[in-house]
Amino acid sequence: MILVNNIYAQEITNLDDFQLIGKKNFLHDHETFDIDGNLNVVIEIPSGTNEKWEVSEDGSKLELEFINGLPRIINYIGYPFSYGFIPKTLSDTKGGGDGDAVDIIVLGQKKIKRGEVIPVKIIGMYLMTEGDKIDNKVITVQIGSKFEKVNSLKILNTSYPGILEIIEIWFNNYKGSTPISNGFVSRRSAKDFIEQAKNYYDKNKSKN
Secondary structure, rough: OOOOEEEOOOOOEEEEOOOEEEOOOOOOOOOOOOOOOEEEEEEEEOOOOOOOOOEOOOOOOOOOOEEEEEEEEOOOOEEEEEEEEOOOOOOOOOHEEEEOOOOOEOOOOOOOOOEEEEEEEEEEEEEEOOOOEOOEEEEEEEEHHHHHHHHHHHHHHHHOOOOOHHHHHHHHHOOOOOEEEEEEHHHHHHHHHHHHHHHHHHHHHHHO
């Protein structure tokens, strides 16, 4: 794909108000890293929105989640960051993961649309447990935004104080029930977590 304004151009088609597809499979046809070593992220939920979208199990579509026949709308302020997943990753169910692609928080000031694939830089990770499953969120900064100069959570906290608190407060309230938070860890730990999920995907891709 061609990179234009730090977004990989891809034809996106809305099947209806609740589903969209791309020319490529969102989970299986995009690389985890680009040629420059940046992490690729598929955007499911643009910042400022409050509809809970997620990739389908086979990766072919992004879908609005329904609960009891109704669209899932976050009963809190909208997402204060863009949110998505890393292609060609799956969290290891044997290691306590939920079996889904690794979740990503994207910090940046540029508008991103649902379904777009963008390069980002890893700066850390927010540790979370939902029920009995690990549900960590890798924290990244958008390439081409003012946040690109941030290389670690420590620099983020110094340059943009309060963002880590916003992330923790939001995740502790967006569902109406409090997940278990285990704080933040370094970029190195985040990269190790991604590598484990990529290895798990590679071992299990024939089953997908």
